[in-house]
Amino acid sequence: MKNHFFATFMLVSASLLFLNACSKNDSSSGVNSRLSIYLTDAPAPYDAVYIDIRDIQVNASADAATGSGWQSLPILRPGVYNLLSFRNGLDTLLASKEIPAGKISQIRLILGANNSVVIKGTAYPLETPSAQQSGLKLNIHADLVADIEYRLWLDFDASRSIVTTGSNKYILKPVIRTYTAATSGTIKGIALPLLHVRGVFVIQNTDTVAAAIPDVLTGAYVIAGLNTGIYNVAIAGDGILKDTTVAAVSVKTGEVSNVGIITLK
Structure with a gap:
């Protein structure tokens, strides 16, 4: 009887230890915060504005100028987005990832080369400066609280982001406003x-x-x-x-x- 009780006690104890270890290893409670980034758009007098979004990076470093602290938030659907599909309160989720709680100073939007604007049914390529393709930096200075989702919107002003140089030549110079539901x-x-x-x-x-x-x-x-x-x-x-x-x-x-x-x- 004693041997049976001892064996049962040891089995339950081992199970509790195993579950406790799993909880410590698998749970992010008190450590991480989820950062979710959405795309929305201001109005523009075009038929369509297609933007090639490849990656979003976030900088949690106190000194963003050093280049350290950048990490990628993989895009859920990398590729071309029509900005004009996300007007009047519509948006789309670009990326969502758990990252260490704390301060973040900047995000960086990485664009591809497949950008275009459609005007009166005709598509024109949007020339994208190499600096924009390597990363458009946006200052946000946010405090991410552990176990709380932080939602950030990128309001892409399509009208002000497209510059014409004549002869049907258009250049993409993104103008983006950021905001959160918690502060607006x-x-x-x-x-x-x-x-x-x-x-x-x-x-x-x-x-x-x-x-x-x-x-x-x-x-x-x-x-x-x-x-x-x-x-x-x-x-x-x-x-x-x-x-x-x-x-x-x-x-x-x-x-x-x-x-x-x-x-x-």
Whole structure:
């Protein structure tokens, strides 16, 4: 009886030790944070803007200038993305990976050479400077907390990112704004009539900080990544109908401010 009890005790003890060891080895609790990076887009007057995204790297070094501390966040689907597919609050997940919790100072977007813009049905190659292909650096300075997912959006301004030099020659010089849901708010609404609205612009003081082109079927728009504050929302008409401005729209972190339906007259 004693031998049977001793054997059972030893088996249970060994099992507990094994499970405890597995827990320590497999769990990232208290050590890692998940960094997820999404792609979204500001409006642009093109049929399509195709960007070849190959890699995203993050720098956790306190001194990013040294070149140390860079690590890759593998792209879930490396290749060409049409930026205009991700307007009015739409986005796509580019990369998501657990990395050590702590401070990150920069991310670096690695582009390929297969970039193009489509204008009135015709595709033109986007010349990409070698510096952009080797890595477009974006300062973010974020604190990643253990066991908490940190979501970062890359708002690719397609309109300002394409430079024309004449003779149907276009150069890609990316202009990208970054924001997180934890530090920003959102404005949404509906702008009508559909055929007479050129765009929606979010203005603070005299600066246009963000813009959107309403959905062609519904007139709905969503503008995310706004700092807490007071903004004017300007709906631009086509000249036949006049512009309209909604004044003093309050934006708060983590909240959506709905300005409702605005109909130009």
